Amino acid sequence: MPQWGIETKTRASRAFLSVAAIVVAAGIAAPLFLSRSTIQDLFFILTMLVLAQCWNLLAGYAGLVSVGQQAFVGFGAYAMFACVSLAGFDPLIAIVLGGVAATLLSLPLGFFVFRLQGAYFAIGTWVVAEVVRLLLAQWRALGGGTGTSLPNTATRDMWAARLVADLLGVRSAQALDILTYWLALLLACLTMGFIYWLLRTRQGLGLAAIRDNQEAARSVGVDAASLKWAVYVSVAFVTGVCGALIYVQKARISPDAAFSVIDWTAYVIFIVVIGGIGTLEGPIVGVIVFFLLQNTLADYGSWYLLVLGLIGIGVMLFAPRGLWGLFTDRTGIQFFPVRRRLVKRQEDASTDALQGGRDG
């Protein structure tokens, strides 16, 4: 009798694990040898990566194409501002509370948008995000429509920022940049770790089934509605934490900026689409391409958006699985494999992969 087993790891993923550990270690040490502006750039890349991974989980795995994720970025950021400016919390605690607030917001919003399907869901999420923006623009204690700034003392007196300043011998403004960068690095690692773990669980397999065919998934016992809710709410939490973190670093908020559909959703969708939707590697590739394009085209005004749009359309037409999809189709390499391959285990402990498995 053959012994059957599952294998998910590949040669490439084993090698990548070591490379990833080195990259993260280098990332932690980066403030020691990189300039302040480079650290700010890396902060931007990491926070956009977190937002892109969240949107990718929503749209690429749960089939929930939301164009209203700015609701959770803005609400998380405003909740953080309220906790710091009005209630006197430490910004570090307020970042987590920003995530909690976004999670709470996702419950009533989900109640409305989950009644909609496909394109209507997308439009619905945008509409409710606008409603949240308009409501927060009425909050005079936080500057109403024009916005407000974090009190100088709030960020300067953060215990963690003071610790960084003392440890590295830098000024408080630079210490805040380094601290928020480390937090962004931590958030990016945790987010990707969480998503990768989720995709490898039974629930992750259920999500993939829902994405491919919801009706058939329900017929084999998958609770599609509950899984989608769980993804929507968890993504709201991470997006809220990310929004709060972004605005701790920016230290100034306004409804138009915090709820910007271009900054927090359109760019994010661009990153996921050009990188490769439905893969963990895609958003990493996408965010690097996006950052390079943004820097290259920064001096060309509105041409910048036009070129981004054209590239997005080109990729959708000629490489619908994104740049990472193109690469992996040719090489079979996956750094975050989630494919469960059936293998026959022989008595001499060797494994015999069946047809269709690619060990990249």
Next chain:
Amino acid sequence: MPVLELRDVSKSFGALKVAQGISFAVENGEALGIIGPNGAGKSTLFNLITGNVTLDAGSITFDGNDVTRAAPMKRCAAGLGRTFQIPQPFSKLTVFENLLVAAGFGSSATETEAVGRCADILVETGLVEKANATAGSLSLLQRKRLELARALATDPKLLLLDEIAGGLTQGECAALVNTIRAIHARGVSIIWIEHVLHALNSVVERLLVLDFGKVIGIGAPDEIMASKDVREIYLGIEV
């Protein structure tokens, strides 16, 4: 005790009555065939039994429990497995992963048990060599086999087969019938909608005839095929 019992089940889509007071029972371990012209409401009847479509009136009892308002996944977990007339694979997942979803969510198997069971089902349904190929790359016969294999992975007490032999060659059909016979011999109850009558009659113990959402006959295959109404309505033979 019947494994499934329908009482006065009715369903309309607007003015179109697709099920009109349907009542019948399937005994534990029985194989029942359903025939009827296209548009008779056969697949809708399956959707009503599995909960993919909600009924307007009547009740459905499965394994002694009223499942009339239960969601499809609850009915699946209770032991109702089904195939779709047009195969509905999880195209981007592999054949093995298709079964793993069904075993993981539709049955109470642990992961280790699920792997072993899925592998055994792949061997039984002749798909083991395609285990790690994506479902979207399969041929029609392989997709039909995958439908059957995925339904089996939920460890069903009652298996609903919707035109699983349609579009297959005679040889392919014969091989599929042998597999279905073996499943039935293990005690799995079966309801099978099929137009390929020789295949159907070689497995089922009773036939039910449906026309315009109504049951117009139920009984032994020989009696049903000899019935004047059935010959006129279904076979188009003027008697």
